[in-house]
Amino acid sequence: MVAVGECGLDFYRADKVQDYKRQKKLFWNQVKFALACDKPIMIHARDAYEELLEILESAKREYGARLRGNAHFFTGNAAIAKRFFDIGFTISFTGVITFTKDYDEVIKAAPLDMIMSETDAPYVTPVPYRGKRNEPSFVKEVVKSMAEIRGEDEERLYDRLVRLMGNSKTLTGELAIYEIGYLILPSIPEDRLSDVVGAIGKVIAKEGGVEINAEAPFKWPLAYPMSKTIGASRYVLTDAYLGWIKFEVDRAKAPVIKAGVEKIEQVLRFLLVKAPRETTFTFAKAKAAAIQTFPMELPEDAVKENVIN
Template identity: 40%
Template sequence: MLIDSHCHLDRLKLDQYDGDLDRAVQAARDAGVERMLCIGIDLDNADAVVDIASRYEDVFASVGVHPLEKDKPEPSLEKLIQLASHKRVVAIGETGLDYYYSSDNIPTQQQRFITHLEAAKQCSLPVIIHTRDAREDTLALIDEHADKERAGVLHCFTESWDMAKAAMDMNFYISISGIVTFRNADALRDVVRKMPLDHLLLETDAPYLAPVPHRGKSNEPKYLPDVVKCVASLKGVSQETLAQQTADNFFKLFPLAS
């Protein structure tokens, strides 16, 4: 079973499907993708991702505000809990810290991240974390505020093995995107080789980061098999074994999506 653990179906470019999301979802199914998690990035698109998840039995949603979202109302703990009460919502996020693109609002990012971690704890939901160039602070806030039992995932991971191991030691999963197929991703491939299969998830992050051989195109969940092929080769396992293990991991982390 192939599962796209992180995609943005509300942002897909649908020109080739004449604007019809149904056809894009069916294209993913035809490629063997049997579950998709549609990710919220701000309060404005929360209704959209929940609506999409409500339309398709094999799509679920998360709700949250991305660390790079600016100049919009901050999500309150109460608002996140309210949004998470919908039956198709299986996680809080994506949230986290990004000092690569934005280091001028670090206190705001940190407080927003804490609010999401507390909401996830109160809702007994896993949290989906975006982190870039913020290793120490991300791990420290997880350690202090996260529910280690429900835990969560560091999505689209591009950081070090030491960070991955520290997160896994706190019961978090690591999700690998199409970046692993990029020519300049040797360091990430080394991390993947070291990772235990039982803490690994796969994703497209569509419509971003299309894997080789689709670089330059808008990404879609139907390209997930190219990520599977690369990761399976790095791990020295069959694509079928990798698909089944990462599906098992997904349902363990997101039981409401089963």
């Protein structure tokens, strides 16, 4: 068993006043079953997002990361989508987006790692197959529309969605979000920093990691001198380039990524930790706050590199 569902609330034909208590009780039982089995939930909601999210948000407060899942055939607005994202649920879009613009703004604003594509076959056949029976293979038209709406390259989007959707680990909890904060040697020319960051990214991608967010490196004084030995030389440093990358990857691959980054000579230090999906801290914000709170002039030797042979 990969997941529990579809399950949820549906008031499209039912009388909400008369049927809410019954549906709520049944849905709660399904949520508890999913939690007991440690499986994600595939959500069905029709004319019921508000009531359903109240239940899921309450369950999230009680059960935390154990509660996870996907909102199938999403037809809500941006505010509803954000509430799903806030509790760690993804949302998926069908062929409907190929013939209506009702969900364009949601698709544009949604984090790429939180959206999926589907067909809901045999229904809602996408353009250009309208009038025919829907087929799972038509999902490529959904991805094509998502790329057009987001203004992204179709092949790149397809590749990233396949990594996230085709791998059931996204929902089953085998994937985790990590953040790697790194220090790059200050002697690296600024026009070569992207090469070092790219090398870190390649280590992550090689193990199937998908980047969620990142902050470009910038130079900043270190709290204390650090050393790095390269070949026969030992470097004592008082500043470095700071940056970070947030990504999602199979938990088992984290040690492999750590070992790979350790081999990159231009990296002075780094820290690999589990992280929340939403980014609230950046070095740039911290730098601005520090400068505002503690105005200072850097000594001339603060940006120099000392070499001890």
